[in-house]
Amino acid sequence: MSKGTPGTAFLTKAKVAHRLVEYDYHPGHDRVALQAAEAVGLPAGQLLKTLMVEVDGKPACTVVPGDRTLSMKKVAAGFGGKSASMMPPDKAEKLTGYHTGGISPFGQRKRVPILFEAEAMELVEVAINAGKRGLLVLLSPQEACAALQAEAKPLCADA
Structure with missing residues (x-):
């Protein structure tokens, strides 16, 4: 499997320390993030899933622990909007x-x-998809957030 993706190129260019880990991706699995965490031996909360959303009709991206569920109310508030919904997969x-x-x-x-989900900033290292099914990048959540010029706010329903 080739490990070069736009995601890994972004991290290299931004000089963000990271390492890659591969796993067997199972497309039929109903909880992909939990399956990925299990495959690489990480607690589900340490694997962050990337979920594309629409806030007041505009695209946005959330990065949250794999064992958590987004609160659309918190997502809308976090982005300064009134309403939020999941982006359709084809559009994402x-x-x-x-x-x-x-x-x-x-x-x-x-x-x-x-x-990013604010609680993820308490972790030393997280795994995030590197831009290809079956490929994760391990890195500091603080460095990831900074490189993306992102913010950390409460986003999950169970927070």
Whole structure:
């Protein structure tokens, strides 16, 4: 498997320390993030999933622990909007340049505002999709957030 993706190129150019880990991606799995965390031996909360959303009809990106659920109310508030919804998968793929199950916040085709779940900033290291199904990048959540010029805010329903 080739490890070069727009996401890994973004991190290298930004000089963000990271390492890659591969796993067997199972497309039929109903909880892809949990399956990925299990495959690489990480607690589900340490694997951050990238979820594309629309806030007041505008695209945005959220990065949240794999075992958590977004609160659309908190997402809307975090981006300064009134309403939020999940972006349809085909629209997310076109916007990011990545396939669902392999969407990364790094190196997306079109730059959109990004928020991380605030509690993820308490972790020393997290795994985030590197831009390809079956490929994760391990790195500091603080460095990831800074490189993306993102902010950390409460986004999850169970926070």
